[in-house]
Amino acid sequence: MTPQTLYHHGSRAVQDLVGVRELADHVGRSVSDGIRPVAAAFLELRPMLVIGCADPAGAVWASLLTGEPGFVRATGPHQISVAGGLRRTDPLAPALAGEGVPVGTIALDPGTRRRVRLNGRARPTPRGLAIETDQVFSNCPKYIQKRGLLPGAMPGRPSAPRRGAKLTGDQRAFVAEADTFFLATVHARGADAGHRGGNPGFVRVPSPYEISWRDYPGNSMFLSLGNLATDPRAGLLFLDWRTGTTLQLTGTARTEYADDGSRTVRFTLSEAVETLGASPWSWTAPEYSPANPGQED
Template sequence: MDVYHAGSRAVQDRAGVRDRADHVGRSLGRTIKPIAAAFLEQQPLLIVAAADPETGRVGASALAGAPGFVRATGPRRISVHTADLSGERLRGQPVGTIALDPRTRRRMRLNGHLHPTATGFTVDADQVFSNCPKHIQRRESYETVDRTPGTPRHLTQLGTEETDFIAAADTFFLATVHRTGADASHRGGNPGFVQVASPHELTWPDYSGNAMFLSLGNLHADPRAGLLFLDWERGTTLQLTGEARTEFGPDGTRTVRFTLTEARWTPAALPLRWSAPEYSPANPDPAR
C-alpha cells in the first residue's frame, strides 16, 4: 500500500502489525466527506504542524477561532480564517493538521500543502482520516474568554515552571515530518505520562493505537519533532522543538525520548477555557 513510507513500514514490521496496518490504512483517503466537513465547522481549535523552511525546525502551533473559522471549501481543500502570519512563510510547504473535539472525543487529521490567502490560508489535502477516541480526555464544554496573549518567552532548557506544566499535562500534540509530508498527532494519558528526565530531555510511553505508526515512522525516517502542550483552562501554550527517537523494550513496549533544542512559552495564548477533564478509561496508570 502506498499510504506508508519506508519509515512507517520499518516500525510496523518491528511491532509485527503490518497486516493490521494495511487494513487500517484503507481508511486514509484524499477527500473530505460531508460528515467530516460538518465536524470541522464545529471546531474552535486547529493544530498545525510543519517544518520551518528557514531553520528546518519542526513545530506545532494552535489556532483558535469561532466555529466556522476552519471549513471545507472543496472535496480536497480546507480554508482557515486566521490572523496568524505564518501562512506566507509556509507557502507551498507540507503541513499536518488535526482538529480534536474533547466534547465528543473525536478527531480528524488532514495532511497536505499550505497556500496563504488574504484571510489566512488553505490546505490542499493529500491524506484525510479520523482516529478512534482512545486516550482523548473528555471535556464537556468550552467558553471563549477575552484574553490578551502574554509576551512569548524563548528557552533553551526547561525550568521548574515548564517541568510542572508538563507533569500536569494529560494531552499534547506531536509534529513530525518525512521527505514529502508533515503530520500532527495527538498523545494523551493521565497526568504524569510525560516525564521530564532533565532540563533538555523528556520521555513518554507510546501506547498501542491504530498500528499505522505514522508519527513513529516519520521519526524513524527523520528525527526532527515538535511538541505542543496547552493549558485547557488558562490558554497558556508551551511549544518545544528538537529531535526524538523511539526506544524498543524487550517486552515490546515503546518509549519516545525527546531532546530539546528550543522552547517557547506563551501565557494566555488561546482565548478558550475548557471544563475539567474526564480521563479516558483507556489510559494506563503512568506510575506502573
C-alpha cells in the same frame, strides 16, 4: 489511497518490527485524499486546529490555531480554509507565509473524544490559510480526555512569547502534569500532526532538556514513529486547557523498543516558546479516558 502510497519505508519498518503490517494495511484503507461530508461537518464545529510543519531554518513545531466555530471549513472536496492564520510571533508564521508548504493538522473534539487528521500543503490567503489535502482520516477515541468547552472567549490578548533553550522549573512541572499533548513530525513527502494522551504523569521530564513518554498502542499505522525513524526532528505542543497558555517545544526524538514490546520516545529540546493566553478558550476539568494505562505502568 493504497498502503503503498500512504506509508513510506519508515512507517513500514516500525510496522514490521511490531508485527502489525496487515493491520496497518487494513486501517489505511480508511484514509482518503478528499474531505467527506462527515469530516467537513466535524471541522466546521471546531474552535481550534493544531498544525505542524518545519520552519525556514528546519526546526519542526506544532502550533495552535483558534477561532469561532466555522473558522475552519471545507471549501471543496480537497481543500479547507482557516480564517485568521497564526500570530506573526508564532514560530511557524514565517513558514506558512510560503506556497505549498507541507503541513499536518489535527482537529480534536474533547467533548465527544473524536478527532480528524488532515495532511496536505498550505498556502497563504487574504483571510488566513488554505490547505490542499493529501490525506484525511479519523482516529479512534483512545487516550482523549473528555472536556467541555466553557461559553465565551476569555478577555485579553496573548502575551509576547517567552523563548528559552531549556525548560524552567514551572514549565517542567506543567509538562509533568499534562494529560495531553500534540506531536508534529515530518518526512520527505510531507508532515503529520498527532495526539498523545494519558493520565497525568505519563510524560516525564528528567531534565530541563529532556522529555520522555510511553508510546501506547494505537491504530497501528505508526505515522509519527515512522517519520521519526527517518527524520528525528519533532515539535511538541502543550496546552493549558484552563488558561489558554501554550508551550511549544522543538527538538529531536528517538524511539526505544524494549524486549517486553513496550516503546518509549525520548525527546531532546532545542528551543521552548511559552505564550500566555495563546488560546481564548477555556475548558472544563478532564474526565480521563478509560483507555489510559494506570500510573503504575
